[in-house]
Amino acid sequence: MARLIKVLKPLSPIMVITIFFGVIGYLASMSIMTFGAVAVSEKLGIDMGFTLSQAISIIIACAVLRGVLRYIEQYSGHYIAFRILAILRDKVYKALRRLAPAKLETKEKGNLISIITSDIELLEVFYAHTIAPIAIAILTSTIIIIVLFNINALFGILSAVFYILVGYVIPVLSSKLGNDAGLEYRDEFGKTNSFLLDSLRGIKEILFFGEGDRRLEEINNNSDRLNSKSKVIKSHEGLIRAITDLTIMIAILTFLFAGIFLYRDNDINLGEVLVALVLLSSSFGPVVALSSLSNNLIHTFACAQRLFDILDEVPAVNEIEGDMDLKSNNISIEDMNFNYDSRENELLKDVNLQINKGDKVAIIGPSGCGKSTLIKLIMRFWDVTSGSISIDNKRIDTIPSKILRKNQSLVSQETFLFNDTIENNIKIGNKDATHIEVVNACKKASIHEFIMALPKGYDTNVGELGGNLSSGERQRLGIARAFLHDAPVIILDEPTSNLDILNEAEILRSINDECKDKTVIMVSHRKSSVSICDKKKEIVF
Numbered sequence: 001m002a003r004l005i006k007v008l009k010p011l012s013p014i015m016v017i018t019i020f021f022g023v024i025g026y027l028a029s030m031s032i033m034t035f036g037a038v039a040v041s042e043k044l045g046i047d048m049g050f051t052l053s054q055a056i057s058i059i060i061a062c063a064v065l066r067g068v069l070r071y072i073e074q075y076s077g078h079y080i081a082f083r084i085l086a087i088l089r090d091k092v093y094k095a096l097r098r099l100a101p102a103k104l105e106t107k108e109k110g111n112l113i114s115i116i117t118s119d120i121e122l123l124e125v126f127y128a129h130t131i132a133p134i135a136i137a138i139l140t141s142t143i144i145i146i147v148l149f150n151i152n153a154l155f156g157i158l159s160a161v162f163y164i165l166v167g168y169v170i171p172v173l174s175s176k177l178g179n180d181a182g183l184e185y186r187d188e189f190g191k192t193n194s195f196l197l198d199s200l201r202g203i204k205e206i207l208f209f210g211e212g213d214r215r216l217e218e219i220n221n222n223s224d225r226l227n228s229k230s231k232v233i234k235s236h237e238g239l240i241r242a243i244t245d246l247t248i249m250i251a252i253l254t255f256l257f258a259g260i261f262l263y264r265d266n267d268i269n270l271g272e273v274l275v276a277l278v279l280l281s282s283s284f285g286p287v288v289a290l291s292s293l294s295n296n297l298i299h300t301f302a303c304a305q306r307l308f309d310i311l312d313e314v315p316a317v318n319e320i321e322g323d324m325d326l327k328s329n330n331i332s333i334e335d336m337n338f339n340y341d342s343r344e345n346e347l348l349k350d351v352n353l354q355i356n357k358g359d360k361v362a363i364i365g366p367s368g369c370g371k372s373t374l375i376k377l378i379m380r381f382w383d384v385t386s387g388s389i390s391i392d393n394k395r396i397d398t399i400p401s402k403i404l405r406k407n408q409s410l411v412s413q414e415t416f417l418f419n420d421t422i423e424n425n426i427k428i429g430n431k432d433a434t435h436i437e438v439v440n441a442c443k444k445a446s447i448h449e450f451i452m453a454l455p456k457g458y459d460t461n462v463g464e465l466g467g468n469l470s471s472g473e474r475q476r477l478g479i480a481r482a483f484l485h486d487a488p489v490i491i492l493d494e495p496t497s498n499l500d501i502l503n504e505a506e507i508l509r510s511i512n513d514e515c516k517d518k519t520v521i522m523v524s525h526r527k528s529s530v531s532i533c534d535k536k537k538e539i540v541f
């Protein structure tokens, strides 16, 4: 909670406005009922210090004011809430950028999506419906306690006890009892999202291997689990609401009996009993807002916890800012060792490799020996455990990240295409490229003719093609992207493994023709692919 409040600091002046208008709004609302009691007492001939018409005028003024004040309170409260959601979203996206790519590789994407969308959205409850209501409840209740104390000390003390019960004891107990259920619900929600996303991605495999029924059953099981968690939360909410209402009823009855005793002993007059009773009954609004708030808070804190987990996660590598001039692109790997935290045995041991400008190096070895890992280390997705990787005699963990990315192009096993035009997808390699440069890159990657045969050419949206691009076409678009990036080092991670011999030959020819003076590092199982390389590095266990 303290951490959530910290985010609020820049907007605290607006929060003061919300609280101020909230307090006088509630006081106006209570005054309507209380001056009603004053008017009735006047009518009964009890002198309450106001004439009947004065009391009625105050009631009308308070009724109008109540609307205006409530509007200002809600407007400013929600302004704060949505500004803060924007700030938090910005923080999460920055955290994701910091964590990418290494730490995001292993995260469930569905879970990430539910944190970015629904979890953050739920924090609105905290900023618009928690902080201000707590302050408003404390201030309003204190004012009412003082007013009641002035009528009679017993009324003041009794009201303080009941406000604390309804506004503090019940919400705190409620949130203690229901905390786990909220967290479990959010976790289950994230898992269900991930499972659905997984099923959609693997729909072909599911159909092909007749997995549909099992998947459906699992989705139903997930929904049942989600429903049962939700049931626990809802019945908890119901119970808390019932306990709150019961406590208010007991408070009113206690006041009634206290009023009767005080009246009998001639300590106060009937009008004062009536006013105190009406004032108390109409004053629980702000504290009740706190008790119902605790139910939502269970969800809210669970969401905040998941959000802070992402913000606090330490990236695998630290981003390096600044500029640097790399004169040569010679890559030296010296006595390098590396392992992932989750693995026991060292993955890459004593690796030594010198790659000079213009070299074409094939990295080969059995599956799982760490070939892709080695190129991820060269791109500094991870930092080495010991030893070093240097470019131009500078350790890569000292080279600014922007310069390193500029220096290297990657073509992976499967090119990811965004739901955008073909031109924009290729321009990811260089967003400032002209159309002519895009066309030239596509010509070099032997994909220009294919694009021109599409009805909208380079303006065709990849989404419009559905899944109609073949693996070879996708890979060639990926290679065009890499050519446009025009980095001196091209890294290819099994670029042809999904392709037939003709497509493979086409792509190898493009790489061979266009990368004459570039450094090429290629991971491949295929002898035909690595044949374009003049140097081989075999990785063994």
Ligand SMILES: Nc1ncnc2c1ncn2[C@@H]1O[C@H](COP(=O)(O)OP(=O)(O)OP(=O)(O)O)[C@@H](O)[C@H]1O
Pocket (backbone or CB within 6 Å): 105, 106, 340, 341, 342, 343, 347, 365, 366, 367, 368, 369, 370, 371, 372, 373, 374
């Ligand atoms: N992020 C990660 N965290 C933990 N272990 C990982 C991670 N990425 C890969 N591994 C493990 O490291 C080992 C090497 O993986 P890598 O992808 O580098 O192998 P590879 O030689 O490229 O394999 P292949 O030829 O099958 O693509 C594997 O056992 C893999 O499961």
